[in-house]
Amino acid sequence: MNALTQGVIKHLGFKNEVKMQPEDAIDSEITPTSISDDYQELIRECFEALGFGSSQIRLVVRSVGLNPAGLEIYAAFVKVVRWEPCVVDMLSKMPAIERKIDRRVRQSSMLRYSAFAGLWFRSPAGVDDPSETMH
8 A cells, every 4th residue: 555545544544554455456357448539439429319429420529729718629520421311300409419518518528627618510521512421
């Protein structure tokens, strides 16, 4: 046990130290994820619930800066991969979809540790007309 841990144990009034042997160490299957991964998973789930999968849109979440309070700001970038009638229809419903995603973000604990800048959309490079990639 390191000195800091021993000091905290002593400060809390515990007299008997419990020393764990290396073979008794707890091994957790949980692996840490980044905040951007957490945002991406939450937003991906929202789009999947609306019927949109990875064949139609690609989602990337990344840090875009810091807010005045020093929290990292994340934005979700949604790229249309395949223009289908349902994707075109989705674009007309974006205000409602964004509100739904924003509500899910607020219900999560992520805003305690970061800020969310919203969704940003783009279409595939070189496509001027969605009908060019419509299937």
